[in-house]
Amino acid sequence: MSRSAAPYHHGNLAEALETAARELLERHSAAELSLREVARQAGVSHNAPYHHYGDRASLLKSLAARSMAELVEAQQRAADAGGDTRGRLLAVGLAYVEYAVEHTHAFALIYDPEVCVPGDPSSSMAELIDANHALLAELVAELWPQADEAGQAAHAAALWSTVHGLAQLVTAGHLPREAVAPALATLSASAPA
Amino acid sequence: MSRSAAPYHHGNLAEALETAARELLERHSAAELSLREVARQAGVSHNAPYHHYGDRASLLKSLAARSMAELVEAQQRAADAGGDTRGRLLAVGLAYVEYAVEHTHAFALIYDPEVCVPGDPSSSMAELIDANHALLAELVAELWPQADEAGQAAHAAALWSTVHGLAQLVTAGHLPREAVAPALATLSASAPA
DNA sequence: AAGCAATCTAGACAGTGTCCACATTCTGGA
DNA sequence: TCCAGAATGTGGACACTGTCTAGATTGCTT
Structure with a gap:
């Protein structure tokens, strides 16, 4: 030896x-x-x-979970930065897209259906996903307090989809980075004051 | 022989x-x-x-182009079905998501950055992408006629992102199929009458 | 100190994308 | 009509991959 x-x-x-x-x-x-x-x-x-x-898949799952943790953390930092509700919503969306742009492949991995199946409770992804849902639900509840549960869920789904779609389209090269802020602005403009 | x-x-x-x-x-x-x-x-x-x-990549590009053509066609059929502008927007969005759900892997291929780089004019994707943009721009112009060019671009980006994000999140299992219609409804509700 | 479990190495196998040399068929110009 | 060259297809080879098995080395527990 x-x-x-x-x-x-x-x-x-x-x-x-x-x-x-x-x-x-x-x-x-x-x-x-x-x-x-x-x-x-x-x-x-x-x-x-x-x-x-x-497994190879096992490594990828582990990477995905770690990346998801970073993504959630980035959003929480943005949400904790303060400001009014609409400002915080915008900040969270920007943080989401920024993470996707800065860590394109890690972001893609998080949402790869071959790697992460949301229903699967085995991985540590589940609680991270829940944390993300909670963060979003809080903002939605502040913005649409008069909406019922289904209405809030619809708003949350729409918001998440928009931000997620922006991240996808920008990282895929279909939208320029400069398009993100204006697009998010139209969103928060549509929310009630 | x-x-x-x-x-x-x-x-x-x-x-x-x-x-x-x-x-x-x-x-x-x-x-x-x-x-x-x-x-x-x-x-x-x-x-x-x-x-x-x-190349293998060459086959994939060819598949992606063919799939993109189908996706565009599905949207155009939905747009041509008639109705008021908001109804057509909703129909187009539903057609987009439906294609993604029905042809998950083909849809993923279309937006795979390793396969399709939008800037690349070599493939036949370019004109299909343009066709999609035109379809969306027409609807946006009808819904926000008073907005300037930048404003309309922002609305178009937001709409595309929302629909695309819905498609992604549903195919990845993060949102149930039933969440699509309500989420799209909040969108068209936010548009001016 | 002994033995057992954890950790790491080496070798092997099937599957893949891609390159090469060769075989077969189609086609256009004399 | 015939025949050269282009188009199309076959088989073999290579490096690479994920994964399995067997064996080597080390750390830990009692």
């Missing part, structure tokens, strides 16, 4: 793998992300990841 | 390949679609596709 090179046991491979994968995700899509490349980046054999993630 | 089995030349391989690929897309995502499987479905060797599509 030579003390020089890497030890047989990495020590913290699980995290090293996820870090390496996240770095690769910055420049490549999830489809191009190979388990073997991740292992190479982490300096271990091509099979080491299987002791921490049973 | 035996007359019995398949002839050496298929006759119409290009179309047969695309048909086979489209059938596979009904049940599998584009990521899972393999050129060799397509060739197998079409009953040719694994290399035959390369004489019609230089």
Whole structure:
């Protein structure tokens, strides 16, 4: 056993793998992300990841959950920044789109149906999704207090869809980044004062 | 040369390949679609596709263009069905989402940034995208005739984003199908009479 | 200190996209 | 009509991938 090179046991491979994968995700899509490349980046054999993630899909799910956590956090920061309700709504929407633009592939991974099935309670995604719903529901309740539950749900779905659609269309190149703020402005303008 | 089995030349391989690929897309995502499987479905060797599509990406682009054409056509049919402007807007939005739900993987392919880069004028996507923009711009101009160009662009971006986001979130399982109509209703309610 | 579980390596297999060389068929000009 | 060259199709090869199995090394528990 030579003390020089890497030890047989990495020590913290699980995290090293996820870090390496996240770095690769910055420049490549999830489809191009190979388990073997991740292992190479982490300096271990091509099979080491299987002791921490049973699967390629498992790694992707883990990455998606971590990314979702970041996305939720970014929105919560924006919501906590203060201002009136409409201003906060706009800030949250901008934060959502900004995250998508800055971390395109991570964002795509979060909403990849092959990776994340919302109904699945096994992953840690569920509570993150709930947190996002709660954040949005709070804003909607402040903006449309007179609406009943179904009405508020409809507004929440529409808002989420708009912001999500903007993020998708901008990251796909169908809309320029400059289109985001005006589009969001028309939204909050349509909300009651 | 035996007359019995398949002839050496298929006759119409290009179309047969695309048909086979489209059938596979009904049940599998584009990521899972393999050129060799397509060739197998079409009953040719694994290399035959390369004489019609230089690339796997090339096949996907072709599929995406064909799907986009269907999506545009579905919207135009909805728009032509008549009714007042708000009713037509709603119908177009519903047609968009319905296409996404009925042809999930084809829809995802259309908006896959790895496959379709809007700036690229080489593909036949460009004019289809223009057609879609024109359809939407017409509706927006009718709904907000007093808005200036920038204002109408903002409304168009917001509307497209909402409908697109709904399609994405429903196909990804984050929203139930039943949420679509109410969400779209809040939109057209926000438009001026 | 011994043994067991966790962790890591190496080798193998089937599947994939793509390149190459070769075979077959179609087609247009003499 | 015939025949060269283009179009189309086949098979083999290579590197790459995910995943399985078997074995090596290490850390932990008692």
